[in-house]
Structure formats: structure tokens, C-alpha cells
Amino acid sequence: MENLEKYYNTIIDEITNKAVEVFNNSYNLDIKKESIIENLENEISNQPPIKEMNKLSINDTCIAIKRNKTTCKNKCTPGHVYCGTHLRSEGKLPLPEHIKMVANKYKYEIIANTVLLGNEWISQNKLPLDYNINTKWPLKIESTSNSVNSYILFFTEFSGYFGAGVFVIHYISSDKKESYYMATHYVEVNKYGEDLQSNMYAKVSLKSIDSLKDKPIYKKIISFLGEYGIPYDINDINKRISDITENNPVVMYNNIINVINSHYNIMYFSYDSYINSNINVE
Numbered sequence: 001m002e003n004l005e006k007y008y009n010t011i012i013d014e015i016t017n018k019a020v021e022v023f024n025n026s027y028n029l030d031i032k033k034e035s036i037i038e039n040l041e042n043e044i045s046n047q048p049p050i051k052e053m054n055k056l057s058i059n060d061t062c063i064a065i066k067r068n069k070t071t072c073k074n075k076c077t078p079g080h081v082y083c084g085t086h087l088r089s090e091g092k093l094p095l096p097e098h099i100k101m102v103a104n105k106y107k108y109e110i111i112a113n114t115v116l117l118g119n120e121w122i123s124q125n126k127l128p129l130d131y132n133i134n135t136k137w138p139l140k141i142e143s144t145s146n147s148v149n150s151y152i153l154f155f156t157e158f159s160g161y162f163g164a165g166v167f168v169i170h171y172i173s174s175d176k177k178e179s180y181y182m183a184t185h186y187v188e189v190n191k192y193g194e195d196l197q198s199n200m201y202a203k204v205s206l207k208s209i210d211s212l213k214d215k216p217i218y219k220k221i222i223s224f225l226g227e228y229g230i231p232y233d234i235n236d237i238n239k240r241i242s243d244i245t246e247n248n249p250v251v252m253y254n255n256i257i258n259v260i261n262s263h264y265n266i267m268y269f270s271y272d273s274y275i276n277s278n279i280n281v282e
């Protein structure tokens with residue numbers, strides 16, 4: 001074990017040396033390796049504290065109510081709160097209502113908070129970008145259509161508007177036949193800016209769930225999403241959606257990833273707009 005650690009440290013050291021050398025030569029700079037490593041370590045320790053999940057609760061029976069008003073006794077499809085028969089009911093409710101319903105049904109002690117981020121940030125950034133129009137952040141939180149909405153679903157240890165959680169897209173077609181939830185990113189939200197209220201922003205930093213597969217946080221994200229039956233596997237979501245418009249899950253996912261990537265994985269919302277968005281505190 002110790003040998004392995006030494007081995008990795010040596011490799012990290014060599015790579016950093018090489019990278020700094022190349023960087024300094026290319027840009028005619030004099031950056032010190034030590035300050036980069038120090039910065040990296042600071043960045044890592046600045047993450048909000050994330051508690052381990054206490055226990056993994058198993059959603060055993062389907063949440064659906066049958067036509068005769070009795071509850072469905074079928075087992076849930078893994079990662080969902082519906083059985084195979086009722087899976088088409090997934091995504092029929094706005095996310096906050098879904099979260100409340102699930103927490104009540106499975107008797108969770110704490111209901112996870114949701115904050116609405118609207119869809120203005122998507123429609124404002126539709127690709128191909130018009131290069132003459134720069135998106136002016138921060139954006140207000142507005143919804144230009146009722147079909148698509150985005151939310152932050154906070155881990156239960158964060159009871160307010162700031163902290164860490166998961167970014168979730170909700171789509172429901174206008175005829176209400178097609179619908180889905182889709183978790184795409186891990187998010188951290190911080191207050192940002194000067195103390196004057198007018199210059200304050202909600203800074204939303206995002207990392208795609210896919211890119212975290214080897215990180216410890218991945219397990220927490222997946223079990224958290226499982227507790228609320230929010231899917232994150234895009235191909236799996238796509239299988240049961242026959243929508244071939246721009247609201248198709250794969251097209252939507254790529255669009256979302258493009259918008260967020262093109263803003264270096266950070267979005268700014270006006271603080272007031274963010275704070276006045278719906279939060280489902282009980």
C-alpha cells in the first residue's frame with residue numbers, strides 16, 4: 001500500500017513538473033509547481049461537507065394508485081419508484097410534487113429540497129449560438145414554456161438554497177402523454193459577489209454525473225436518486241420515450257451539456273431571482 005502511494009506520488013510529481021515546464025515555455029511564464037498543488041488542495045478542501053448516507057432505503061413497492069383506488073403491490077423497477085406497468089406515470093408531476101409524494105409514501109424523515117431554475121437559461125443559449133448576442137449572466141429564473149423545466153434537488157443535509165445536490169431536467173409534452181425526469185449533473189450552489197444585494201449572485205457549479213463515475217460522490221448521487229426514483233441513464237430514459245422532437249431525452253441531454261460546457265460549467269443567476277424561486281420547505 002505504502003509503495004503504491006509512493007509510486008503515485010512520484011508519477012503525479014513528474015506529470016506536474018512536465019506540465020508546468022510546457023506551460024511556462026509556451027506562455028513565457030514563471031509558474032511554480034508548488035503553488036499549483038497548493039491551489040488544487042485548497043480547491044478540494046473547499047467543497048461543502050458531504051455526509052455519508054445513513055442507510056440505503058429500498059423502495060420496495062410501486063407508488064402508483066390503481067384505477068380501483070388501491071395501491072399497486074408490484075415491486076419497483078430498480079432506480080425508479082414505479083413498477084414496469086406504471087413506469088409511464090413517471091414525470092407526470094412537477095418535480096417538487098413528485099419528491100413530496102415519494103417522501104410521504106416511503107416515510108422519509110426529511111424531504112429533499114428542490115429549487116426551480118426555469119428554462120430561460122436553455123432557450124437563451126440554444127445552439128448554434130448567435131455570436132452577436134452574448135448571453136448576459138446572471139439570468140433571471142423564468143420559464144418560457146411549461147414543457148421543460150430544470151431544478152436543483154438538494155441532498156437532504158442542505159435545508160436551504162445553498163449546498164450540494166443534483167441537477168434535474170423535467171419534460172412533459174403538451175398532451176401530457178410523454179414525460180420524463182433526467183438527472184444530468186452534480187451541482188454546488190454558493191452565494192457569490194459583493195455584500196450589496198444588487199451585486200449578489202447564486203453561482204451554480206456543475207459536473208456531469210457521467211464524469212464522476214470514479215469518484216466517491218458517485219455512489220451517493222446514485223443512491224440518492226434511487227431513493228426518489230429519478231433516472232440518470234439517458235439511454236434507459238430514451239427507450240421508453242417515442243418523442244423525436246428536440247425534447248427527446250438524448251437531444252435534450254446533448255443540448256444541456258453543450259450549454260453548460262460552453263459556460264465553463266458555471267451558471268450565474270440573480271440572487272433575488274434565485275431566492276424567490278420555489279423551494280419546497282415544509
Ligand SMILES: [Zn+2]
Pocket residue numbers: 062063064072073074082083084085086
Ligand atoms: Zn405499479
